[in-house]
Amino acid sequence: xxxxxxxxNDIWEKLPPHDQDLEYMARLYEDxxxxxxxxxxxLQRRLGTILDASSDGRNGGVTHFSGIFAGVHDGGFxxxxxxxxxxxxxxxxxxxxxxxxxFRPARTFMLIPPPARKVRDWPGQTFVSVEExxxxxxxxxxxxxxxxxxxANPRAGLAADGDEVGTFYAAxxxxxxxxxSDVSLSTQCLKGIRIGTGRGNSIQDLNLxxxxxxxxxxxxxxxxxxxxxxxxxxRTDLGxxxx
Numbered sequence: 519x520x521x522x523x524x525x526x527n528d529i530w531e532k533l534p535p536h537d538q539d540l541e542y543m544a545r546l547y548e549d550x551x552x553x554x555x556x557x558x559x560x561l562q563r564r565l566g567t568i569l570d571a572s573s574d575g576r577n578g579g580v581t582h583f584s585g586i587f588a589g590v591h592d593g594g595f596x597x598x599x600x601x602x603x604x605x606x607x608x609x610x611x612x613x614x615x616x617x618x619x620x621f622r623p624a625r626t627f628m629l630i631p632p633p634a635r636k637v638r639d640w641p642g643q644t645f646v647s648v649e650e651x652x653x654x655x656x657x658x659x660x661x662x663x664x665x666x667x668x669x670a671n672p673r674a675g676l677a678a679d680g681d682e683v684g685t686f687y688a689a690x691x692x693x694x695x696x697x698x699s700d701v702s703l704s705t706q707c708l709k710g711i712r713i714g715t716g717r718g719n720s721i722q723d724l725n726l727x728x729x730x731x732x733x734x735x736x737x738x739x740x741x742x743x744x745x746x747x748x749x750x751x752x753r754t755d756l757g758x759x760x761x
Contacts, residue, residue, distance in 0.1 A: 519553035522546065522571045526586045537594030540757050543610050546586070548749035559743045565734075569618055572611065577671070578629040580618050583611035596758040598701040599726040606665060606718040609726060613756070616727040619653035620734025627652050630675065646687055655683045657731060661724045664716020682711045686728065693732040695741055697754035697761040704728055729755060 529545045530538070546552075547564055554563035574584035592600045592609040601607050619626050627649040646654075652675075659677035663670050678686075689707035704725055713721050733751070736742040742751065753759045 520551055522552045522567050522586060525549055525552050526571075535593070537757065539590045539592060539610050540594030540752065542590065544749040544752045547752065548745045559740065561737055561743050561745055561748055564745050565617070565621060565737055568614065572614055578625065580615065580626050580629065581611070582614040582618065583608055587611045587614065594757050596699075596701060596756060598705060599722055599729070599756060601718070601720050601723050603718050603720065612723060613726050613730040616657060616730025617734040619657065620731035621738045623647065623649040623653045626656065651683060654686050654731070657727045658682050658686050658711060658724065661719050661721070662712055662714045663719075664714060665718035667716060678711075685710050689728055690732050690735075693729050693755070695736055697751045699754050699758045699760060701725065
């Protein structure tokens, strides 16, 4: 069977330009000809294949702006998810990075130096693991520290306060398992989180990360199990297509 690299070029060349980026990602999830490896159900295996093929090799491989996602933008995404900064409009990569954190939070957590783990104010509550808490803190902090700031990633890890991380966590149920094109609830739930004014900081990115993190959790927990269901969810929730 062909690899995802073999198939991705064919998928891209057959897409209409107006929604090319989101539709490209959706078709990568649903394509039945791609050869997957690894364990789990068909969707877990496919996500693993996508993560491997899009990793940019930095940050322990948990960021996804290269490989099959190099040069993609925000075509087809709802306005609520379009980054207003043209220099950081790879929303496919942005979404997938958040998906990675929701799907395998321990991998991102292990990249954080042990001294920094002690500084971060995990509440120690059983409803959320320390690994997930740190991932959510990174997601929120990323929208508070500019992409081009000095030592941006370490600063982003410490930027959000505990209440803001809690607000992000509390907003997760606004992203539903059943496909829905309505993003007004998640947008409302994220109010109260500070957003920076530097390059790459936006409420649109934070909202997209919320969806990505929850999508990754759906797949990790086995709430969503098929490639077809994932593709439909992406088109509906991120693209605004009627369910």
